[in-house]
Amino acid sequence: MLLDRRALLLTGLALPTIARAQSDWKPTKPVRLILPFTAGTSMDPVARLAQEGLKDALGQTVVVENIAGAATVIAGAETLKSPPDGHTMLMIANSFAANITLRTRTADWQRAFAPLVQATVVPHVLTVAPSMKVDWQGFAKRLRDGGTPVTYGSPGIGTSPHLGAEHLLRLAGGKAAHVPYNGTSQLFVDLYAGRIDFALSNLPDVVQPIAEGKLTALAVTADKRVPELPDVPTFAELGLPDLLSDSWFGIVVRRDTPAPARAALERAWLATLARPDVKERLQALSFTVLARPGAEFETVIDRYVTTYATIIKENGITVQQ
Incomplete structure (x- = not known):
């Protein structure tokens, strides 16, 4: 002892x-x-x-x-x-x-x-061209209908916006064709013009275009609404809390x-x-x-x-x- x-x-x-x-x-x-x-x-x-x-x-x-x-x-x-x-x-x-x-x-x-x-x-924001004239429900319906083809852009294959968009399609049960770009410059030009239908992009990159009416924001991938876009719902509010983007x-x-x-x-x-x-x-x-x-x-x-x-x-x- x-x-x-x-x-x-x-x-x-x-x-x-x-x-x-x-x-x-x-x-x-x-x-x-x-x-x-x-x-x-x-x-x-x-x-x-x-x-x-x-x-x-x-x-x-x-x-x-x-x-x-x-x-x-x-x-x-x-x-x-x-x-x-x-x-x-x-x-x-x-x-x-x-x-x-x-x-x-x-x-x-x-x-x-x-x-x-x-x-x-940095959260991602789901944006569409104003010419698309849809809210989230209309957007999700268009993804699932399979009538008019839907396209989305990303800054490259395997980037977080690309994989985030594919995860969104998986969770929402819809389809869209991927258009990869080399960065975001031409992507935004084509998104403004409606040559592609949507993109998931870093919040700082889209705040100004949204304010100027060049883009329409449908949802943000943050835990709660962001002060830069207080009227834009989170994906959790829309029933997709598990989206990784x-x-x-x-x-x-x-x-x-x-x-x-x-x-x-x-x-x-x-x-x-x-x-x-x-x-x-x-x-x-x-x-x-x-x-x-x-x-x-x-x-x-x-x-x-x-x-x-x-x-x-x-x-x-x-x-x-």
Whole structure:
């Protein structure tokens, strides 16, 4: 019994030391934050606005690197080549979940990377040309009737608006033909003119065209109505609460990064995203700040991977490898 009590005492003394070691990790050099898209895309503001807060929390400069190409494959490969020491992070979007099924080179990324935080989300808005002259009920009826062919545009095969639209068709029980574009510029020209019937697009991209009467908004994929479009119902209000269509950004690291480093990086992100100045500036850009910790973010990724895999396989969606 004496030995047991002594062992318990020693264990009790050791616990604070272990906890302190886990919480005391600090980077010893600048930390890289790799973005898989070119500078100036919608991912950039999230990274740039977080830099100062991350520096304050970590005590080291955070260097944002844009490494675009091969549908995020190059940036992910660069992250996986970097040492798993907490000094390299990768920002991801919905494409991460889609690529698990779409691309052979990224099929194991769900196991290779560990989520740190889901930072932000931008809802999608279902818009049609005013010439279509339908509300949601009329639109859904037209999808299901199968009479006049319906078309929709997206900024590319396998993008979140493309997969979101296919998920919408699956849930609504309708049909429409996909017209892929290289980005959104020509897509909006054709949508304004009624050459395509509808699109799901990032909220900031359509607020002004809706205000100018160039587009009609039918629904938004947010948890609640957005202040930019207070009269537009959510899909949940319309009976489709499970629709997955939005643009989120999150942070991952190599899964073999030590737990103390992962925990410190997660805390730094959560603290940064909680700063009023950061939240206000992101919200002004129509981002919803989520600040979901790694365990919750992993559940989100699992849901998107599973849903996207079903949509991709059911529709025979393929991309150039």
